[in-house]
Amino acid sequence: MKSILRGCAGLGLALVFTTALAGFEGRVSLAIKSGKEKEQVIDYAFKDGVVRLEPKSDEAEGTAMIMNWAKREMLVLIPEQQMYMVMPLKSGPASQAAAPTEPEAKIEKTGETATILGYVCEQYLTNDQDGVTEMWITDQLGHFSGIGTGANPLGGMMGGGRQAAAPSGWEKALESRKGAFPLRVIGRDKRGRETFRLEAKKIEPGALPASLFAPPAGFQKLSMPMMGGLGG
DSSP states (O other): OOOHHHHHHHHHHHHHHHHTTTTTEEEEEEEETTTOOOEEEEEEEEETTTTEEESSSSTTTOOOEETTTTTTTEEEEEEETEEEEEEEEEEEEEEEEOOOOOOOOOOEEEEEEEEEETEEEEEEEETTTTEEEEEEEEEESSSOSSSSSSSOTTTTHHOOOOOOOOOHHHHHHTTTTOOOOOEEEEETTTSEEEEEEEEEEEEEOOOOGGGGGGGOTTTTTOOOOGGGGGOO
16 A cells, blocks of 8 residues: 555646647647746647646656546556546646635736747746746647646645645736647746746647556556555
8 A cells, every 4th residue: 555655646746737738639748947946847648638647757656647627537547456446636737725815916928939849839927926937838739728727636645735736926927818838937036046936848739549548457446445544
């Protein structure tokens, strides 16, 4: 059972980084770093509104997660045990965590452009109380739902109760810009020091098999009652 916990632990952070790409089918790899934390690389697969996430870390041990917002459920695949769990999703990607009222971030289009992984991006800047965020945005991939969205159904099981983070200023600024997807985001504090970076490392459009978004043959379903003691 400890091996299951280790595998799920690698998904705790990945749950916070849920994105939605309307109309896009294929794979996207994102690298995300916050402050002095170690960079986390997460591979996403998208098909018909369903998202598969695979954090690339030793702690994850090959564990993957499949999120289906239409069904409000998440599958956690644990290859080491040849098992999977089905867990409810309490909120959709559009739901945001409660946060104190803050002044709305101002967004400015600079007119600068760059090509990232073959996609033309435009540069935008947002200013808020935390500093300045530089975004390179494309309209060729679909809408970005943010990395602070969705509830974390693993929180209680892992004992930490971790919930979704409140959306940051730059995420709020993107909410009204339908079809905008950032391929690079760099956050800096008032002193100009980098505090956050999100960057796309790989984008592979293309048809994906439906089997990628379901438990593999031979995997046994792990009933939730069996997991009752893992939170304490």
